[in-house]
Amino acid sequence: MDTLLKLHQATKTIQNESDLDNTILDHLDLTIRKGDFVTVLGGNGAGKSTLFNSITGTSLLTSGTVTLSGQEVTNWQEEKRAKYISRVFQDPKMGTAPRMTVAENLLLALKRGKKRYILPRKLKEQRTRFEKICESIGNGLEKHLDTPTGHLSGGQRQSLSLLMATLTQPDLLLLDEHTAALDPKTSKKLMALTDQVIEENQLTCLMITHRMEDALVYGNRLIVMENGKIKLDLNKEEKAKLTLEDLFVLFEEEQVSPGI
Amino acid sequence: MLISAIAQGLLWAVLGIGIFTTYRILNFPDLTAEGSFPLGAAVAVTAIVNGLHPLLAMVLAFLAGMGAGLITGLLYTKGKVPVILSGILVMTGLHSVILYVMQRPNLSLLNFPRVYDVFDFLPAYFDRVVVGVIVLIAVISLLLFFFYTSLGQAYIATGDNETMARSFGIKTDRMKIIGLIFSNGIIALAGALIAQNNGYADVNGGAGVIVIGLASLIIGEVVFKDVTLGERLLSVVIGSIAYQLLLLGVIRLGFDTTYIRIYSASILAICLMIPQLRKGLRLGTLIGKEA
Numbered sequence: 001m002d003t004l005l006k007l008h009q010a011t012k013t014i015q016n017e018s019d020l021d022n023t024i025l026d027h028l029d030l031t032i033r034k035g036d037f038v039t040v041l042g043g044n045g046a047g048k049s050t051l052f053n054s055i056t057g058t059s060l061l062t063s064g065t066v067t068l069s070g071q072e073v074t075n076w077q078e079e080k081r082a083k084y085i086s087r088v089f090q091d092p093k094m095g096t097a098p099r100m101t102v103a104e105n106l107l108l109a110l111k112r113g114k115k116r117y118i119l120p121r122k123l124k125e126q127r128t129r130f131e132k133i134c135e136s137i138g139n140g141l142e143k144h145l146d147t148p149t150g151h152l153s154g155g156q157r158q159s160l161s162l163l164m165a166t167l168t169q170p171d172l173l174l175l176d177e178h179t180a181a182l183d184p185k186t187s188k189k190l191m192a193l194t195d196q197v198i199e200e201n202q203l204t205c206l207m208i209t210h211r212m213e214d215a216l217v218y219g220n221r222l223i224v225m226e227n228g229k230i231k232l233d234l235n236k237e238e239k240a241k242l243t244l245e246d247l248f249v250l251f252e253e254e255q256v257s258p259g260i
Numbered sequence: 261m262l263i264s265a266i267a268q269g270l271l272w273a274v275l276g277i278g279i280f281t282t283y284r285i286l287n288f289p290d291l292t293a294e295g296s297f298p299l300g301a302a303v304a305v306t307a308i309v310n311g312l313h314p315l316l317a318m319v320l321a322f323l324a325g326m327g328a329g330l331i332t333g334l335l336y337t338k339g340k341v342p343v344i345l346s347g348i349l350v351m352t353g354l355h356s357v358i359l360y361v362m363q364r365p366n367l368s369l370l371n372f373p374r375v376y377d378v379f380d381f382l383p384a385y386f387d388r389v390v391v392g393v394i395v396l397i398a399v400i401s402l403l404l405f406f407f408y409t410s411l412g413q414a415y416i417a418t419g420d421n422e423t424m425a426r427s428f429g430i431k432t433d434r435m436k437i438i439g440l441i442f443s444n445g446i447i448a449l450a451g452a453l454i455a456q457n458n459g460y461a462d463v464n465g466g467a468g469v470i471v472i473g474l475a476s477l478i479i480g481e482v483v484f485k486d487v488t489l490g491e492r493l494l495s496v497v498i499g500s501i502a503y504q505l506l507l508l509g510v511i512r513l514g515f516d517t518t519y520i521r522i523y524s525a526s527i528l529a530i531c532l533m534i535p536q537l538r539k540g541l542r543l544g545t546l547i548g549k550e551a
Contacts, residue, residue, distance in 0.1 A: 056427070078426050079426055079430065079432070082427055083429055086427065089423070094421070094424060097416070097420035098421065100416060100420055104413060107413065111429075114429070116409075116411045116413070116414045117410055117411060118409045118410075121409055121410050121412070121413050164428075
């Protein structure tokens with residue numbers, strides 16, 4: 001399959017207070033093929049979030065390159081990459097504009113990566129479409145099209161964020177522990193919805209999760225990060241053989257290993 | 261007196277609207293206002309004294325304010341100078357610009373035409389009311405049109421949730437610059453209107469105007485809750501008139517006008533504390549519903 005994203009020798013160092021270099025990503029190589037649904041596991045400080053930020057352009061690499069669909073985007077700003085990459089954040093507050101209504105938020109998402117002109121926004125023309133999309137997730141969001149998203153529950157906001165991120169088929173979808181802030185039941189529902197949306201739209205996706213079950217059940221590839229590197233990269237077949245116990249053992253090893 | 265206060269309220273409301281477009285929509289305080297307001301006054305008065313039509317003078321004032329906003333915007337977004345400091349820097353620098361424009365600290369409009377002359381057949385102060393209403397209708401309709409365009413929605417989203425806005429490809433730096441440009445243009449326009457109302461422009465005319473602008477905003481918000489964007493802009497106008505009436509009341513009560521700024525500051529301070537006072541005293545809401 002075609003290569004969608006390639007990180008080559010990706011390194012990110014930041015200087016901490018005592019002027020010591022702290023390496024968060026350490027010469028990391030990663031290739032994502034079109035259609036991959038990769039789950040990403042790793043302890044705190046393993047570099048998962050920094051990996052995501054380097055892909056989206058939220059923070060730029062210290063050295064190394066990022067290539068997207070054959071084009072080098074290493075120094076592209078986040079706004080420019082947003083045309084191809086969309087993201088769902090862990091914090092439900094992060095994914096939507098709280099004072100704007102559900103419909104207004106969806107309209108913003110519809111224009112992802114497109115030029116926004118001084119022309120009427122044409123919200124009415126999209127209403128039926130938005131209603132239908134909201135109905136499809138079955139948590140009553142369609143009744144709240146004119147509600148500011150700040151008034152929605154965390155679960156509703158996260159499912160809206162997911163809708164917004166996938167409304168205009170992104171080349172790459174990044175999910176950053178997007179179910180972590182929800183209660184177990186809502187979290188499960190959102191995860192099932194996520195899987196369905198990815199399947200239906202045949203999206204390429206990277207998903208950070210702290211739930212090992214999810215990492216095993218979902219996706220067709222699994223990577224484990226540690227100390228800014230990829231410690232383990234399992235394909236579909238290898239992943240299928242992996243058990244929850246294997247993962248627990250893996251993480252226990254990590255905890256006792258020195259230097260953390 | 262009452263009509264005078266209403267006229268003042270309408271003219272100062274233009275300032276409130278200008279401040280609203282950054283303070284409430286982009287969610288940051290822009291101190292450039294204290295420089296762009298007297299800049300607008302200085303440019304308009306100088307232009308009129310040099311024989312330009314008052315309307316053209318106001319256009320020039322608007323453009324000058326936009327320039328000031330652009331500089332603040334560039335310092336803030338490209339120079340990464342904190343927004344408060346960017347505003348203070350531009351405000352400080354504008355002091356010299358204003359002196360350069362007027363070539364003196366104070367310039368009078370005595371015996372020169374003013375924009376209000378068009379309506380001089382009306383009774384006293386009504387000319388101000390009419391001009392104020394016309395300018396407000398123009399500014400508010402243009403802003404509302406803008407807010408409901410694709411670009412305007414991106415502008416609102418930038419202030420609402422910058423992280424999210426960027427993740428959807430909105431150029432948030434550009435939005436902030438646009439906001440600062442138009443906000444300061446409107447504020448300078450307010451300066452031009454007030455200068456023509458007072459009959460002079462003064463290099464120190466900007467001191468304390470942020471308090472006046474914020475007071476109209478806050479009074480409007482305390483009185484009217486959960487309103488649409490259009491109603492919110494109108495509430496700024498009503499807040500501005502209410503503020504002028506409050507000041508009039510304070511003066512009528514016999515307080516010395518020399519110390520007017522402390523009354524301004526106190527009125528704003530009280531309005532800002534109203535939500536807290538309501539909670540503390542467990543008072544029901546007199547007007548509007550509890551948020």
